[in-house]
Amino acid sequence: MPELPEVEVVKKFLNSNFNGKRIQKIKILNKKLRYKIETNITKHLINQIITKIFRRGKYLILLFENKNTLLIHLGMTGYFRIIKEENYKKHDHLVFYFESNLLVYNDIRKFGFIKFYKPDEVLNSQHLVKIGPEPFSKEYDFKYFKLNSKKTTNIKNLLMDQNFVAGLGNIYCSEILFDAKINPKRRCKKLNNNQIKQIIKSTKKILDKAISFGGTTIKNFVVSNEKIGYFKNELKVYGKEDTGCVRCSKINKIKRIVQSGRSTFFCENCQK
Ligand SMILES: [Zn+2]
Known part of the structure:
Protein backbone atom coordinates (compact mmCIF):
# COMPACT_ATOMS: atom_id res chain seq x y z
CA MET A 1 0.00 0.00 0.00
CA SER A 125 -13.00 17.94 2.42
CA GLN A 126 -13.68 15.06 4.80
CA HIS A 127 -10.35 13.55 3.72
CA LEU A 128 -8.10 16.48 4.52
CA VAL A 129 -9.86 18.61 7.12
CA LYS A 130 -8.58 16.68 10.14
CA ILE A 131 -5.30 15.40 8.76
CA GLY A 132 -2.22 15.92 10.95
CA PRO A 133 0.96 17.82 10.04
CA GLU A 134 3.36 16.66 7.37
CA PRO A 135 6.29 14.78 8.95
CA PHE A 136 8.79 17.09 7.24
CA SER A 137 7.07 20.22 8.48
CA LYS A 138 8.33 22.32 11.38
CA GLU A 139 4.99 21.79 13.05
CA TYR A 140 5.82 18.11 13.64
CA ASP A 141 8.21 18.68 16.51
CA PHE A 142 8.79 17.79 20.15
CA LYS A 143 6.23 20.27 21.46
CA TYR A 144 3.58 19.06 19.04
CA PHE A 145 4.28 15.44 20.00
CA LYS A 146 4.02 16.17 23.74
CA LEU A 147 0.73 18.05 23.34
CA ASN A 148 -1.00 15.75 20.88
CA SER A 149 0.06 12.18 21.50
CA LYS A 150 -2.68 10.11 23.04
CA LYS A 151 -1.07 8.92 26.25
CA THR A 152 -2.64 5.47 26.51
CA THR A 153 -2.13 4.37 22.94
CA ASN A 154 1.00 2.55 21.84
CA ILE A 155 3.56 4.34 19.71
CA LYS A 156 2.95 2.24 16.56
CA ASN A 157 -0.76 3.08 16.53
CA LEU A 158 -0.01 6.72 17.24
CA LEU A 159 2.28 7.01 14.22
CA MET A 160 -0.31 5.18 12.08
CA ASP A 161 -2.96 7.74 13.04
CA GLN A 162 -3.29 10.12 10.05
CA ASN A 163 -4.78 12.79 12.29
CA PHE A 164 -1.62 12.78 14.40
CA VAL A 165 0.93 12.80 11.59
CA ALA A 166 0.18 12.46 7.89
CA GLY A 167 1.39 9.80 5.50
CA LEU A 168 2.78 6.94 7.59
CA GLY A 169 1.64 3.34 7.19
CA ASN A 170 2.75 -0.12 8.16
CA ILE A 171 6.12 -0.28 6.43
CA TYR A 172 7.53 3.03 7.55
CA CYS A 173 6.18 2.85 11.12
CA SER A 174 8.09 -0.42 11.61
CA GLU A 175 11.24 1.03 10.03
CA ILE A 176 11.06 4.32 11.97
CA LEU A 177 10.66 2.58 15.32
CA PHE A 178 13.54 0.24 14.54
CA ASP A 179 15.72 3.22 13.67
CA ALA A 180 14.66 4.97 16.90
CA LYS A 181 15.24 1.78 18.95
CA ILE A 182 11.72 1.98 20.38
CA ASN A 183 9.50 -1.04 21.01
CA PRO A 184 6.26 -0.58 18.98
CA LYS A 185 4.17 -1.79 21.94
CA ARG A 186 5.46 1.01 24.15
CA ARG A 187 2.72 3.28 25.57
CA CYS A 188 3.20 6.91 24.56
CA LYS A 189 3.10 8.12 28.17
CA LYS A 190 6.12 5.92 28.94
CA LEU A 191 8.35 7.62 26.37
CA ASN A 192 10.95 9.99 27.77
CA ASN A 193 11.88 13.28 26.12
CA ASN A 194 14.96 11.94 24.37
CA GLN A 195 12.99 9.04 22.92
CA ILE A 196 10.32 11.40 21.57
CA LYS A 197 13.01 13.54 19.97
CA GLN A 198 14.58 10.42 18.47
CA ILE A 199 11.25 9.22 17.01
CA ILE A 200 10.75 12.59 15.30
CA LYS A 201 14.31 12.52 13.97
CA SER A 202 13.96 8.92 12.73
CA THR A 203 10.63 9.75 11.05
CA LYS A 204 12.22 12.45 8.93
CA LYS A 205 15.38 10.41 8.29
CA ILE A 206 13.65 7.21 7.15
CA LEU A 207 11.10 8.98 4.95
CA ASP A 208 13.79 11.12 3.36
CA LYS A 209 15.90 8.07 2.61
CA ALA A 210 12.89 6.14 1.27
CA ILE A 211 12.03 8.98 -1.13
CA SER A 212 15.61 9.15 -2.38
CA PHE A 213 15.48 5.40 -3.09
CA GLY A 214 12.19 5.78 -4.96
CA GLY A 215 9.92 4.26 -2.29
CA THR A 216 9.27 0.59 -1.53
CA THR A 217 6.04 -0.82 -2.96
CA ILE A 218 5.63 0.93 -6.23
CA LYS A 219 4.73 -0.04 -9.75
CA ASN A 220 6.80 0.68 -12.78
CA PHE A 221 5.66 3.76 -14.64
CA VAL A 222 6.55 2.46 -18.11
CA VAL A 223 7.99 5.84 -19.15
CA SER A 224 10.38 6.90 -16.45
CA ASN A 225 14.11 7.13 -15.97
CA GLU A 226 13.69 7.59 -12.27
CA LYS A 227 14.80 4.76 -10.04
CA ILE A 228 11.78 3.45 -8.18
CA GLY A 229 11.10 0.89 -5.48
CA TYR A 230 14.70 0.49 -4.34
CA PHE A 231 14.00 1.18 -0.66
CA LYS A 232 12.85 -2.45 -0.60
CA ASN A 233 16.54 -3.37 -0.40
CA GLU A 234 17.05 -0.98 2.52
CA LEU A 235 14.32 -2.37 4.79
CA LYS A 236 15.70 -3.48 8.15
CA VAL A 237 12.68 -5.11 9.81
CA TYR A 238 9.55 -4.89 7.63
CA GLY A 239 8.80 -8.33 6.18
CA LYS A 240 11.90 -9.77 7.90
CA GLU A 241 10.17 -12.08 10.37
CA ASP A 242 12.50 -14.79 11.74
CA THR A 243 15.63 -13.34 10.16
CA GLY A 244 18.51 -12.14 12.34
CA CYS A 245 18.49 -8.54 13.54
CA VAL A 246 20.95 -6.51 11.44
CA ARG A 247 21.80 -4.26 14.36
CA CYS A 248 22.19 -6.25 17.56
CA SER A 249 22.98 -9.79 16.51
CA LYS A 250 22.24 -12.41 13.94
CA ILE A 251 20.89 -14.65 16.73
CA ASN A 252 18.10 -12.28 17.76
CA LYS A 253 15.26 -12.81 15.33
CA ILE A 254 12.89 -10.14 14.05
CA LYS A 255 9.37 -10.66 15.38
CA ARG A 256 6.03 -10.03 13.72
CA ILE A 257 3.08 -9.01 15.89
CA VAL A 258 -0.38 -7.70 14.99
CA GLN A 259 -1.46 -4.30 16.30
CA SER A 260 -4.95 -3.04 15.43
CA GLY A 261 -5.14 -5.67 12.72
CA ARG A 262 -1.89 -4.61 11.07
CA SER A 263 1.51 -6.32 11.10
CA THR A 264 4.39 -4.77 12.98
CA PHE A 265 7.96 -6.01 12.70
CA PHE A 266 10.58 -5.32 15.36
CA CYS A 267 13.54 -6.64 17.36
CA GLU A 268 12.66 -7.31 20.97
CA ASN A 269 16.30 -7.14 21.97
CA CYS A 270 17.35 -3.71 20.73
CA GLN A 271 14.01 -1.88 20.64
CA LYS A 272 13.08 -0.88 24.18
ZN1 LIG B 1 18.14 -6.00 17.36
Whole structure:
Protein backbone atom coordinates (compact mmCIF):
# COMPACT_ATOMS: atom_id res chain seq x y z
CA MET A 1 0.00 0.00 0.00
CA PRO A 2 1.49 3.35 -1.00
CA GLU A 3 2.62 5.50 1.91
CA LEU A 4 4.11 8.99 1.94
CA PRO A 5 7.37 8.15 0.10
CA GLU A 6 5.57 6.28 -2.70
CA VAL A 7 3.02 9.06 -3.15
CA GLU A 8 5.85 11.61 -3.17
CA VAL A 9 7.60 9.64 -5.94
CA VAL A 10 4.34 9.55 -7.94
CA LYS A 11 3.93 13.29 -7.38
CA LYS A 12 7.41 13.95 -8.75
CA PHE A 13 6.69 11.71 -11.71
CA LEU A 14 3.44 13.54 -12.50
CA ASN A 15 5.07 16.93 -11.97
CA SER A 16 7.94 16.29 -14.32
CA ASN A 17 5.63 15.00 -17.04
CA PHE A 18 2.36 16.95 -16.76
CA ASN A 19 2.82 20.22 -14.92
CA GLY A 20 1.80 23.00 -17.33
CA LYS A 21 0.17 20.53 -19.75
CA ARG A 22 -3.35 20.90 -21.07
CA ILE A 23 -5.93 18.11 -20.81
CA GLN A 24 -7.56 17.65 -24.20
CA LYS A 25 -9.95 14.87 -23.36
CA ILE A 26 -10.92 12.64 -20.44
CA LYS A 27 -12.26 9.15 -20.81
CA ILE A 28 -13.78 7.18 -17.96
CA LEU A 29 -13.30 3.48 -18.69
CA ASN A 30 -14.58 2.15 -15.37
CA LYS A 31 -16.05 4.51 -12.80
CA LYS A 32 -16.05 1.95 -10.00
CA LEU A 33 -13.46 2.94 -7.42
CA ARG A 34 -13.79 3.50 -3.65
CA TYR A 35 -16.07 6.35 -4.72
CA LYS A 36 -17.56 6.35 -8.20
CA ILE A 37 -15.77 8.69 -10.59
CA GLU A 38 -18.24 11.48 -11.32
CA THR A 39 -18.98 11.90 -15.00
CA ASN A 40 -19.05 15.68 -14.69
CA ILE A 41 -15.29 15.89 -14.08
CA THR A 42 -14.95 15.84 -17.86
CA LYS A 43 -17.04 19.01 -18.19
CA HIS A 44 -15.02 20.82 -15.49
CA LEU A 45 -11.53 19.81 -16.54
CA ILE A 46 -11.53 19.64 -20.31
CA ASN A 47 -9.09 22.08 -21.93
CA GLN A 48 -7.67 22.95 -18.55
CA ILE A 49 -3.96 23.27 -17.82
CA ILE A 50 -2.57 21.51 -14.74
CA THR A 51 -0.90 24.32 -12.79
CA LYS A 52 0.33 22.43 -9.76
CA ILE A 53 0.56 18.90 -8.42
CA PHE A 54 1.11 18.47 -4.73
CA ARG A 55 0.93 15.86 -2.01
CA ARG A 56 -0.76 15.93 1.39
CA GLY A 57 -0.14 12.81 3.50
CA LYS A 58 -0.98 9.92 1.20
CA TYR A 59 -3.12 12.10 -1.09
CA LEU A 60 -2.28 13.73 -4.40
CA ILE A 61 -3.91 17.01 -5.38
CA LEU A 62 -4.01 18.20 -8.97
CA LEU A 63 -4.74 21.91 -9.30
CA PHE A 64 -6.07 23.33 -12.56
CA GLU A 65 -5.97 26.85 -13.99
CA ASN A 66 -9.65 27.44 -13.15
CA LYS A 67 -8.69 26.48 -9.54
CA ASN A 68 -10.72 23.29 -9.66
CA THR A 69 -8.95 20.28 -8.17
CA LEU A 70 -8.76 16.52 -8.27
CA LEU A 71 -8.06 14.70 -5.04
CA ILE A 72 -6.46 11.33 -5.65
CA HIS A 73 -5.78 8.43 -3.30
CA LEU A 74 -3.98 5.37 -4.65
CA GLY A 75 -5.67 2.98 -2.20
CA MET A 76 -3.90 -0.39 -2.21
CA THR A 77 -2.98 -0.89 -5.84
CA GLY A 78 -3.61 2.37 -7.73
CA TYR A 79 -0.91 3.59 -10.11
CA PHE A 80 -0.41 5.82 -13.14
CA ARG A 81 1.28 5.02 -16.41
CA ILE A 82 1.98 6.92 -19.57
CA ILE A 83 1.07 5.48 -22.95
CA LYS A 84 1.46 6.83 -26.45
CA GLU A 85 -1.82 5.58 -27.89
CA GLU A 86 -5.10 4.02 -26.76
CA ASN A 87 -3.79 0.71 -25.60
CA TYR A 88 -5.72 -0.15 -22.45
CA LYS A 89 -5.34 -2.92 -19.93
CA LYS A 90 -7.70 -4.63 -17.55
CA HIS A 91 -8.40 -2.45 -14.48
CA ASP A 92 -7.70 0.84 -16.28
CA HIS A 93 -10.22 3.32 -14.89
CA LEU A 94 -9.51 6.77 -16.20
CA VAL A 95 -7.51 8.32 -19.06
CA PHE A 96 -6.29 11.89 -19.44
CA TYR A 97 -5.42 12.78 -23.02
CA PHE A 98 -2.58 15.26 -23.51
CA GLU A 99 -1.11 16.55 -26.74
CA SER A 100 1.74 14.07 -26.89
CA ASN A 101 0.65 11.21 -24.64
CA LEU A 102 -2.03 9.68 -22.41
CA LEU A 103 -1.99 9.28 -18.64
CA VAL A 104 -3.87 6.23 -17.38
CA TYR A 105 -5.03 5.42 -13.85
CA ASN A 106 -5.12 1.68 -13.15
CA ASP A 107 -6.38 0.11 -9.92
CA ILE A 108 -6.84 -3.65 -9.56
CA ARG A 109 -8.39 -3.67 -6.11
CA LYS A 110 -10.38 -0.43 -6.55
CA PHE A 111 -9.60 0.99 -3.09
CA GLY A 112 -8.22 4.17 -4.61
CA PHE A 113 -10.31 7.14 -5.68
CA ILE A 114 -10.35 10.26 -7.83
CA LYS A 115 -12.66 12.99 -6.59
CA PHE A 116 -13.45 16.37 -8.05
CA TYR A 117 -13.55 19.48 -5.83
CA LYS A 118 -14.37 23.07 -6.65
CA PRO A 119 -11.91 25.87 -5.77
CA ASP A 120 -11.04 25.98 -2.07
CA GLU A 121 -13.20 22.98 -1.19
CA VAL A 122 -10.50 20.37 -1.24
CA LEU A 123 -8.65 21.33 1.95
CA ASN A 124 -11.93 21.28 3.85
CA SER A 125 -13.00 17.94 2.42
CA GLN A 126 -13.68 15.06 4.80
CA HIS A 127 -10.35 13.55 3.72
CA LEU A 128 -8.10 16.48 4.52
CA VAL A 129 -9.86 18.61 7.12
CA LYS A 130 -8.58 16.68 10.14
CA ILE A 131 -5.30 15.40 8.76
CA GLY A 132 -2.22 15.92 10.95
CA PRO A 133 0.96 17.82 10.04
CA GLU A 134 3.36 16.66 7.37
CA PRO A 135 6.29 14.78 8.95
CA PHE A 136 8.79 17.09 7.24
CA SER A 137 7.07 20.22 8.48
CA LYS A 138 8.33 22.32 11.38
CA GLU A 139 4.99 21.79 13.05
CA TYR A 140 5.82 18.11 13.64
CA ASP A 141 8.21 18.68 16.51
CA PHE A 142 8.79 17.79 20.15
CA LYS A 143 6.23 20.27 21.46
CA TYR A 144 3.58 19.06 19.04
CA PHE A 145 4.28 15.44 20.00
CA LYS A 146 4.02 16.17 23.74
CA LEU A 147 0.73 18.05 23.34
CA ASN A 148 -1.00 15.75 20.88
CA SER A 149 0.06 12.18 21.50
CA LYS A 150 -2.68 10.11 23.04
CA LYS A 151 -1.07 8.92 26.25
CA THR A 152 -2.64 5.47 26.51
CA THR A 153 -2.13 4.37 22.94
CA ASN A 154 1.00 2.55 21.84
CA ILE A 155 3.56 4.34 19.71
CA LYS A 156 2.95 2.24 16.56
CA ASN A 157 -0.76 3.08 16.53
CA LEU A 158 -0.01 6.72 17.24
CA LEU A 159 2.28 7.01 14.22
CA MET A 160 -0.31 5.18 12.08
CA ASP A 161 -2.96 7.74 13.04
CA GLN A 162 -3.29 10.12 10.05
CA ASN A 163 -4.78 12.79 12.29
CA PHE A 164 -1.62 12.78 14.40
CA VAL A 165 0.93 12.80 11.59
CA ALA A 166 0.18 12.46 7.89
CA GLY A 167 1.39 9.80 5.50
CA LEU A 168 2.78 6.94 7.59
CA GLY A 169 1.64 3.34 7.19
CA ASN A 170 2.75 -0.12 8.16
CA ILE A 171 6.12 -0.28 6.43
CA TYR A 172 7.53 3.03 7.55
CA CYS A 173 6.18 2.85 11.12
CA SER A 174 8.09 -0.42 11.61
CA GLU A 175 11.24 1.03 10.03
CA ILE A 176 11.06 4.32 11.97
CA LEU A 177 10.66 2.58 15.32
CA PHE A 178 13.54 0.24 14.54
CA ASP A 179 15.72 3.22 13.67
CA ALA A 180 14.66 4.97 16.90
CA LYS A 181 15.24 1.78 18.95
CA ILE A 182 11.72 1.98 20.38
CA ASN A 183 9.50 -1.04 21.01
CA PRO A 184 6.26 -0.58 18.98
CA LYS A 185 4.17 -1.79 21.94
CA ARG A 186 5.46 1.01 24.15
CA ARG A 187 2.72 3.28 25.57
CA CYS A 188 3.20 6.91 24.56
CA LYS A 189 3.10 8.12 28.17
CA LYS A 190 6.12 5.92 28.94
CA LEU A 191 8.35 7.62 26.37
CA ASN A 192 10.95 9.99 27.77
CA ASN A 193 11.88 13.28 26.12
CA ASN A 194 14.96 11.94 24.37
CA GLN A 195 12.99 9.04 22.92
CA ILE A 196 10.32 11.40 21.57
CA LYS A 197 13.01 13.54 19.97
CA GLN A 198 14.58 10.42 18.47
CA ILE A 199 11.25 9.22 17.01
CA ILE A 200 10.75 12.59 15.30
CA LYS A 201 14.31 12.52 13.97
CA SER A 202 13.96 8.92 12.73
CA THR A 203 10.63 9.75 11.05
CA LYS A 204 12.22 12.45 8.93
CA LYS A 205 15.38 10.41 8.29
CA ILE A 206 13.65 7.21 7.15
CA LEU A 207 11.10 8.98 4.95
CA ASP A 208 13.79 11.12 3.36
CA LYS A 209 15.90 8.07 2.61
CA ALA A 210 12.89 6.14 1.27
CA ILE A 211 12.03 8.98 -1.13
CA SER A 212 15.61 9.15 -2.38
CA PHE A 213 15.48 5.40 -3.09
CA GLY A 214 12.19 5.78 -4.96
CA GLY A 215 9.92 4.26 -2.29
CA THR A 216 9.27 0.59 -1.53
CA THR A 217 6.04 -0.82 -2.96
CA ILE A 218 5.63 0.93 -6.23
CA LYS A 219 4.73 -0.04 -9.75
CA ASN A 220 6.80 0.68 -12.78
CA PHE A 221 5.66 3.76 -14.64
CA VAL A 222 6.55 2.46 -18.11
CA VAL A 223 7.99 5.84 -19.15
CA SER A 224 10.38 6.90 -16.45
CA ASN A 225 14.11 7.13 -15.97
CA GLU A 226 13.69 7.59 -12.27
CA LYS A 227 14.80 4.76 -10.04
CA ILE A 228 11.78 3.45 -8.18
CA GLY A 229 11.10 0.89 -5.48
CA TYR A 230 14.70 0.49 -4.34
CA PHE A 231 14.00 1.18 -0.66
CA LYS A 232 12.85 -2.45 -0.60
CA ASN A 233 16.54 -3.37 -0.40
CA GLU A 234 17.05 -0.98 2.52
CA LEU A 235 14.32 -2.37 4.79
CA LYS A 236 15.70 -3.48 8.15
CA VAL A 237 12.68 -5.11 9.81
CA TYR A 238 9.55 -4.89 7.63
CA GLY A 239 8.80 -8.33 6.18
CA LYS A 240 11.90 -9.77 7.90
CA GLU A 241 10.17 -12.08 10.37
CA ASP A 242 12.50 -14.79 11.74
CA THR A 243 15.63 -13.34 10.16
CA GLY A 244 18.51 -12.14 12.34
CA CYS A 245 18.49 -8.54 13.54
CA VAL A 246 20.95 -6.51 11.44
CA ARG A 247 21.80 -4.26 14.36
CA CYS A 248 22.19 -6.25 17.56
CA SER A 249 22.98 -9.79 16.51
CA LYS A 250 22.24 -12.41 13.94
CA ILE A 251 20.89 -14.65 16.73
CA ASN A 252 18.10 -12.28 17.76
CA LYS A 253 15.26 -12.81 15.33
CA ILE A 254 12.89 -10.14 14.05
CA LYS A 255 9.37 -10.66 15.38
CA ARG A 256 6.03 -10.03 13.72
CA ILE A 257 3.08 -9.01 15.89
CA VAL A 258 -0.38 -7.70 14.99
CA GLN A 259 -1.46 -4.30 16.30
CA SER A 260 -4.95 -3.04 15.43
CA GLY A 261 -5.14 -5.67 12.72
CA ARG A 262 -1.89 -4.61 11.07
CA SER A 263 1.51 -6.32 11.10
CA THR A 264 4.39 -4.77 12.98
CA PHE A 265 7.96 -6.01 12.70
CA PHE A 266 10.58 -5.32 15.36
CA CYS A 267 13.54 -6.64 17.36
CA GLU A 268 12.66 -7.31 20.97
CA ASN A 269 16.30 -7.14 21.97
CA CYS A 270 17.35 -3.71 20.73
CA GLN A 271 14.01 -1.88 20.64
CA LYS A 272 13.08 -0.88 24.18
ZN1 LIG B 1 18.14 -6.00 17.36
